[in-house]
Amino acid sequence: MSLSYRIAYVFLRNLYSYKRFIVPTFLVSLVEPLFYLVTFGIGMGAYMGAFGGQPYLHFLVPGVLATAAMMSSSFECLYGTYIKIVHEKVYDSLIATPVSADEAVAGDIAWASFRGLVSGSLMMGVALVMGVAPASLWRAALLIVFLVFIGVLFGSLAMIVTSVAPSFDFFSYYTELVVTPMFFFSGVFFPLDNFPGWMKTLAEFLPLTHAVRISRAVFTGQPAPGLGWSLAGLVALAAVVFTVSIRMMRKRLIK
Amino acid sequence: MAILVKASGLTKKYGDLVAVAGIDFEIREGECFGFLGPNGAGKTTTVRMIHCVSPVTSGILTVGGMPSGINNRGLKMITGVIPQEINLDNDLTVAENLVVFARFFDIGRREAKARIAELLRFVELEAKAGSKISDLSTGMKRRLLIARALINRPRLIVADEPTTGLDPQARHLIWQRLRQLKTQGTTLVLTTQYMEEAQQLCDRIVVMYQGRILKEGTPASLVEGEIGREVVEIRVPPEDDAKILGHLAGFDCAHERVGDTLYFYCREGHGLMKKLLELDLPNTLNRPATLEDVFLKLTGRSLHE
Numbered sequence: 224m225s226l227s228y229r230i231a232y233v234f235l236r237n238l239y240s241y242k243r244f245i246v247p248t249f250l251v252s253l254v255e256p257l258f259y260l261v262t263f264g265i266g267m268g269a270y271m272g273a274f275g276g277q278p279y280l281h282f283l284v285p286g287v288l289a290t291a292a293m294m295s296s297s298f299e300c301l302y303g304t305y306i307k308i309v310h311e312k313v314y315d316s317l318i319a320t321p322v323s324a325d326e327a328v329a330g331d332i333a334w335a336s337f338r339g340l341v342s343g344s345l346m347m348g349v350a351l352v353m354g355v356a357p358a359s360l361w362r363a364a365l366l367i368v369f370l371v372f373i374g375v376l377f378g379s380l381a382m383i384v385t386s387v388a389p390s391f392d393f394f395s396y397y398t399e400l401v402v403t404p405m406f407f408f409s410g411v412f413f414p415l416d417n418f419p420g421w422m423k424t425l426a427e428f429l430p431l432t433h434a435v436r437i438s439r440a441v442f443t444g445q446p447a448p449g450l451g452w453s454l455a456g457l458v459a460l461a462a463v464v465f466t467v468s469i470r471m472m473r474k475r476l477i478k
Numbered sequence: 479m480a481i482l483v484k485a486s487g488l489t490k491k492y493g494d495l496v497a498v499a500g501i502d503f504e505i506r507e508g509e510c511f512g513f514l515g516p517n518g519a520g521k522t523t524t525v526r527m528i529h530c531v532s533p534v535t536s537g538i539l540t541v542g543g544m545p546s547g548i549n550n551r552g553l554k555m556i557t558g559v560i561p562q563e564i565n566l567d568n569d570l571t572v573a574e575n576l577v578v579f580a581r582f583f584d585i586g587r588r589e590a591k592a593r594i595a596e597l598l599r600f601v602e603l604e605a606k607a608g609s610k611i612s613d614l615s616t617g618m619k620r621r622l623l624i625a626r627a628l629i630n631r632p633r634l635i636v637a638d639e640p641t642t643g644l645d646p647q648a649r650h651l652i653w654q655r656l657r658q659l660k661t662q663g664t665t666l667v668l669t670t671q672y673m674e675e676a677q678q679l680c681d682r683i684v685v686m687y688q689g690r691i692l693k694e695g696t697p698a699s700l701v702e703g704e705i706g707r708e709v710v711e712i713r714v715p716p717e718d719d720a721k722i723l724g725h726l727a728g729f730d731c732a733h734e735r736v737g738d739t740l741y742f743y744c745r746e747g748h749g750l751m752k753k754l755l756e757l758d759l760p761n762t763l764n765r766p767a768t769l770e771d772v773f774l775k776l777t778g779r780s781l782h783e
Contacts, residue, residue, distance in 0.1 A: 229582070235578065236570075236578045239569070239570050239577075311568055315531075315563070315565045316565045316566075316579075321583060477548055478492065
């Protein structure tokens with residue numbers, strides 16, 4: 224792989240382009256979490272009573288944080304990158320400069336991760352206003368780091384899809400068949416305990432399940448079994464998908 | 479003059495498709511070298527290999543003595559690219575497009591600022607620094623592409639059909655700027671389908687067709703060698719050919735029938751015209767031979783789609 228400090232230049236380019244959309248994207252990033260927290264947390268949560276010794280909202284928030292980071296980074300590397308390749312030809316002009324194709328892709332993944340971080344942090348801010356805060360300040364800081372990691376993981380995964388996408392429509396397969404199921408079956412809204420055994424096993428193969436588990440443990444300070452394995456698995460997966468995404472995008476970009 | 483770009487047996491394949499079929503050429507430092515050819519001739523593929531965005535399948539290609547390759551940052555640092563397709567960054571303003579590009583070339587903030595002001599003056603876009611790309615005309619966009627290609631003070635500029643879709647005013651302005659760069663010592667590699675453009679800018683050209691180089695030379699020598707000095711066009715139905723050819727039997731001119739026109743390629747068309755007057759034909763034209771005649775003769779007159 225041909226990676227260097229030039230990744231930062233690609234990030235900078237995205238920052239420049241983001242300036243013009245910053246207000247609408249911030250608003251969207253704020254409104255969506257509000258919907259989740261109000262409908263599920265307050266509306267539904269009122270009927271649920273305590274959840275493992277804590278209000279439902281405390282259970283929900285860390286899961287929604289991880290989900291928000293996943294969604295933002297995925298969409299950035301699906302639609303955002305696709306537009307930059309096919310419609311705006313940003314990649315074409317980039318690879319004619321000393322910036323390599325690998326750096327262009329890594330820069331976009333870094334950017335997607337930043338977008339995930341922004342979404343997750345905004346959500347944390349909203350939750351804070353609603354009285355749901357991480358157990359301590361250093362845990363909040365740790366969560367921020369973890370959000371960045373989630374962005375790299377899911378951004379790279381989405382980048383693999385983009386590397387083979389013939390058109391926009393192709394992304395529906397990924398969002399409907401992978402992202403949406405993860406959203407429902409990864410223990411964001413309820414614990415997986417009541418699933419039948421095979422479903423529990425299946426859920427263990429979804430990366431979001433582990434991301435939510437870690438996010439929840441960091442947020443609430445309540446240890447969960449197998450946390451180390453979850454983290455190790457995610458780190459290994461991230462390393463693999465990042466490498467594969469760069470290789471596959473290189474194939475798409477250099478002909 | 480020293481050789482800047484050297485290709486031997488240069489080949490590019492996409493699967494089974496041979497886009498460039500083992501070509502040889504040398505581009506000298508400080509000259510303007512043109513690749514001419516119809517669509518699909520392999521011009522763009524060739525220049526994309528020169529500026530290191532497309533890997534060479536086989537053969538040798540060196541720029542400044544260094545082998546060309548997609549990760550050759552050293553070569554990319556000294557090359558400026560004016561692409562065929564307008565790929566300016568639409569999310570950024572005119573000035574921001576240049577600011578971001580300056581970073582790609584490791585140019586510091588202060589130096590970039592001065593350079594950008596100078597470049598916007600050079601392409602006459604000073605007043606548009608803060609404009610959105612969507613507010614620019616095609617001519618302005620093409621000029622901005624030139625400014626962008628110059629941000630790193632390149633030794634070699636690759637211009638891939640730089641005036642496509644422009645009106646004559648805009649085209650002439652771009653030609654002036656490109657000539658100005660050449661007088662400053664920059665080497666220019668140009669692809670074009672416009673014969674006038676090649677004649678205006680190029681010191682030497684190659685005519686490409688189906689991935690091969692058919693001819694190489696200066697524009698003037700190619701016209702002289704392939705066509706002669708003058709062309710006489712007679713628009714008459716093919717039935718009249720025998721009569722006309724019989725009448726002009728004494729002249730040493732090549733002739734060709736294409737569609738509704740009979741062409742004569744001569745060293746000198748005046749005598750032939752005089753003789754033709756005796757036949758009193760309505761639609762005859764005597765004009766200097768151009769590169770376009772060479773181009774059509776070498777690459778054929780059928781459509782290339």
